[in-house]
Amino acid sequence: MKRIERLSVYRRFLQEIAGSEPGSVYSHELAEKTGVTPAQVRRDLMEIGFAGHTKKGYRSAELVAAIGNYLDSPEGDPVALVGLGNLGRALLPFFAGHHPKLKITAAFDTDPLKTGRVICGCRCYPFDQLEEVIAEENIRVAILTVPAAAAQKAAGRLAAAGVRGILNFAPALIRLPKAVTVETMDITIALEKIAFFARRSGDES
Amino acid sequence: MKRIERLSVYRRFLQEIAGSEPGSVYSHELAEKTGVTPAQVRRDLMEIGFAGHTKKGYRSAELVAAIGNYLDSPEGDPVALVGLGNLGRALLPFFAGHHPKLKITAAFDTDPLKTGRVICGCRCYPFDQLEEVIAEENIRVAILTVPAAAAQKAAGRLAAAGVRGILNFAPALIRLPKAVTVETMDITIALEKIAFFARRSGDES
DNA sequence: GTATTGCTGTGATCGGTTTCACAATTCGCG
DNA sequence: CGCGAATTGTGAAACCGATCACAGCAATAC
The missing domain is CATH 1.10.10.10 (Winged helix-like DNA-binding domain superfamily/Winged helix DNA-binding domain)
Incomplete structure (x- = not known):
């Protein structure tokens, strides 16, 4: 709403x-x-x-x-970040400490080079430990920044692990039971839309 | 629409x-x-x-x-990227070569350390040259990834320089003449919304 | 005390989108 | 050829959010 x-x-x-x-x-x-x-x-x-x-x-x-x-859950919500590509890594400092109630507390990636460390105060786990960590930290909210091809599968695992809300940046349709809220922010489509209107409005070239 | x-x-x-x-x-x-x-x-x-x-x-x-x-302008649209913070830099590879019609052809930042180079095939200019470059390349579409405090001012300059559509990632209200399309993607607010619904839907903890 | 001002709370209305539902059309099959 | 199944195109209805417009009320001025 x-x-x-x-x-x-x-x-x-x-x-x-x-x-x-x-x-x-x-x-x-x-x-x-x-x-x-x-x-x-x-x-x-x-x-x-x-x-x-x-x-x-x-x-x-x-x-x-x-x-x-x-709006807020009284204790605040821990958030998982799934996918540490360019966008995922950019999002970490965006939230690091900036929000009193929403904190990214766990990040996941398949690339072993990226896991094991702590970035911006957030621990990075291998993808395999997703279910485990989400259950442990009682995570209900996730940000999905994996490639489009991996999005549906990752989303399914998140939902199965107990996540109830996903902010999806992958340009892909995510299909999950209605009990899970999915909001897709598709940057390419937003840009196409803007280019469309930019071309229409007061075309004076 | x-x-x-x-x-x-x-x-x-x-x-x-x-x-x-x-x-x-x-x-x-x-x-x-x-x-x-x-x-x-x-x-x-x-x-x-x-x-x-x-x-x-x-x-x-x-x-x-x-x-x-x-949807598309026949020749394609050159796009400006304004602000080379974490998010801005993450967006460059996102579009680099991926879209046949929309190409980020110019980036701007105030930090002299970031300007002058070419990242992902996109030339980075100092902020001062914004009007000049936008006119030269006939840019009509821009992505705005500057801090919130700088957003309105940067947007105003873009509009004055001839930009007709802006995809704004800054958590700030942008006020421009209606001839310019502005779409704000506010990540924090999207996440707050998702956390809200995640908390509501089938709360079974 | 009374009049005036200006703000809140909300029923009613409006406008845009989505969905429904069905006529028209075409294909495949006997 | 003609029947049944399947799909498009679209007027009409339903829906939903935003807006209007005004009654009610508190503060202030006189």
Whole structure:
């Protein structure tokens, strides 16, 4: 659902301005800074049961807490990174320490040259130990950055090992039981789409 | 529009199986392999004006051509990559030679250590030369992988230089005239969303 | 105290996508 | 040739998210 993404965005903005503001925000401010309409902000906050105050807006600190309470697992979630190619290795520093609730705690690869070490505070295991480590660390969320040809198989093993959500960067269709959430970020397709619209909009060459 | 993405996906599948199949596909095959419904495939192809044959499906080679004709600019599009951090550098080999129509032909960074060389066949320029190079190479599409704080400014310069479509990886809201298409791929937010659904679906711990 | 302002909460509405469902068509087979 | 099976093309309906528009209310001004 799109609302979840917007809540994340609201939270990020609120955290950015934390301290430097009067302690409350109006729906129209949040909307403006976040690229949506004020009505949508109000509707979103209504849906998570967070009430503002007429004429005073929403108390920022409490709103951040409410969003966190709604979105996050209280203890935080350990995340597995599967595939240490260029993209996988780039993602490690992206998350290293940056997120209070989501931490990449285990990485996997088939290449023995890459396993055994610790990169950005994350231990790298051989692919074989996937089930074992995921069970041990109680991992429920994974990022998949393996080649397309290996994606479905890896995803299947992840799901079987107990993973319930996968962020897939491989340009491949992943088919899993509906109990597992899969979101594919296909960079090539996104770029093709953008090139398409770029060509259409106000073509003035 | 979502249809554009699906067309890309259809095409990819068709190219994967090119040769190894009887020369035509049914809507239900395409649907099955691509994760959508047969009706949607038919509707999508109808919308781009591609007709199939009753009982024989769609001629694959012609369909690939029709999709290409609809999606791609005939000569292909040069793409700029702005920001050579971890993610930017990971993206270069991703596209290097892999796509017939989209090629990253210029990269930019402020760090003089990174500029001046050629990585994966792509020349790296200092950030100052952005306008110049974009005009010279007639670049209309860009990938933005700079830190969030620099994103809006860089996007503004790109747009002013003539770029009409931006794939933004920075976790920041980009505000540009509507003639410029901006698509933000926010990895952190995608992961937060997945963690949210992972926690909800069939919570059996 | 009363009027005015301006913000929240939300029922109603709108617009775009997806899905349904079926007529039209073609092929294979007897 | 004509029947049955299978597939396309598409109008109509259903669905879903976003937007509108306004009632209700709290703060402030006078």
